[in-house]
Amino acid sequence: MTPSRNPYPTDVSDEEWAFVAPYLMLLPEDAGQRTHGQREVFNGLRWIVRAGAPWRMMPNDLPTWYVVYQQTQRWLAAGCFTALVDDLRLLLREAKGRHRQPRASIFDSRTLQSTLRSVATMRVMMEPRDARAVKCMQPSIRWATS
Numbered sequence: 001m002t003p004s005r006n007p008y009p010t011d012v013s014d015e016e017w018a019f020v021a022p023y024l025m026l027l028p029e030d031a032g033q034r035t036h037g038q039r040e041v042f043n044g045l046r047w048i049v050r051a052g053a054p055w056r057m058m059p060n061d062l063p064t065w066y067v068v069y070q071q072t073q074r075w076l077a078a079g080c081f082t083a084l085v086d087d088l089r090l091l092l093r094e095a096k097g098r099h100r101q102p103r104a105s106i107f108d109s110r111t112l113q114s115t116l117r118s119v120a121t122m123r124v125m126m127e128p129r130d131a132r133a134v135k136c137m138q139p140s141i142r143w144a145t146s
Contacts, residue, residue: 005061006061010043010049012039020042023081024038035063036067040062041063043062047059047062048068
């Protein structure tokens with residue numbers, strides 16, 4: 001369906017639509033309940049994302065905000081964008097000559113508490129400067145023996 005309006009800079013190109021369309025077609029394009037083409041609905045979503053505007057501020061020459069919002073919710077629930085991003089990531093990795101999937105992972109262990117002493121050190125560092133001198137001389141953790 002060719003839009004009968006002036007294009008927005010956010011409108012999807014023919015090449016982009018050829019890539020994206022298979023991910024977004026939950027029903028056939030000629031389904032009876034459709035009043036707007038999927039491409040125009042997707043153009044409306046791209047306009048909202050780029051403009052950062054509230055849904056109800058959609059321009060009048062795009063599908064109504066409610067149509068774009070409802071279809072976006074359907075796409076999100078079906079995982080359309082997740083599948084699109086995953087496949088696009090694989091294609092970009094292959095284009096750069098990398099393996100399709102990463103072969104290594106990096107874990108940041110600084111987010112884990114490793115020992116009780118490191119917790120005590122953090123507590124001391126968070127106190128005001130004059131209290132630190134007194135606190136450093138005292139044991140920070142006392143063990144009760146029974």
